[in-house]
Amino acid sequence: MSFVLEKVVPWGRSYEEYxxxxxxxxxxxxxxxxxxxxxxxxxxxxxxxxGGKIVSVDPLYQFSAEELESRINETYVTVLEQAKKNKDEFVWKNIDNIGQLGRIRMDAMRQFLDDYPFGEKQGRYVVGELPMLEFPNKEFELALC
Ligand SMILES: C[S@@+](CC[C@H](N)C(=O)[O-])C[C@H]1O[C@@H](n2cnc3c(N)ncnc32)[C@H](O)[C@@H]1O
Incomplete structure (x- = not known):
């Protein structure tokens, strides 16, 4: 997979947003x-x-928690600056403003980072790239994308 960390802008939603x-x-x-x-x-x-049952697949999971955390910290300010510049392009319905957006997303990414090493060991974070995934047919009841 030609996925270069320096080109990745990690950005993740909260459970409630999902x-x-x-x-x-x-x-x-x-x-x-x-x-x-x-x-x-x-x-x-x-x-x-x-108590739910979930496996997440993303090419991002080839990187360690430390690598992802440092990339999140590097890119976070830029993403928020860009969101601020383009704020009229967004529908501010569930989130009121840029500050709240930043807090919600950073909290979500911290939750991910705390869970990631353990979740990886449990096979809940799997390196993979659509459109071809290495799971048997009918392994899951619901796919979110
Ligand atoms: C903007 S993020 C959204 C993350 C999450 N779905 C959310 O809503 O918070 C898009 C994600 O898609 C992943 N991605 C990009 N191309 C992919 C592919 N071909 N297969 C699986 N994941 C991919 C990226 O690595 C990135 O983590």
């Missing part, structure tokens, strides 16, 4: 879930703590 974004019901959350391109989001971590 639930709203994918309109997930209580029944959905009880299914075995494949999260495609989950990146540094908090969804896998929180769902696992709630």
């Amino acid at each position: 639930v709203v974004m994918f309109a997930l019901t209580g029944t959905d959350l009880e299914k075995s879930i494949l999260g495609c391109g989950d990146g540094p989001s908090a969804f896998n971590s929180r769902l696992t703590r709630r």
Whole structure:
């Protein structure tokens, strides 16, 4: 995989944002879930703590927690500056302003980083790249992408 960390801009949503974004019901959350391109989001971590069953796949997971944390810290200010410059292009419905956006996303990415080493050992964060994934057919009940 030609995925270069210096070109990656890690950015991840919170568990609550995932639930709203994918309109997930209580029944959905009880299914075995494949999260495609989950990146540094908090969804896998929180769902696992709630007793859910999820595997996330992303090429980003070839990097260590330390590498990802340092890249998040390097790019965070730039992403927020860009969001500020382009704030009229966004729909500010669930999030009120840039400051809140930054806090929600940084909290989510910290949750991910705290969980990542353990989750990796448990096989919940798998290196992989769409469109071809190395899972048997019918391994999951629900795929999010
Ligand atoms: C903007 S981030 C979104 C992360 C997460 N889904 C969220 O909403 O918070 C997009 C993610 O897609 C991943 N990605 C890019 N190309 C991919 C591919 N071909 N297969 C799987 N993931 C991919 C990136 O590494 C990145 O982590």
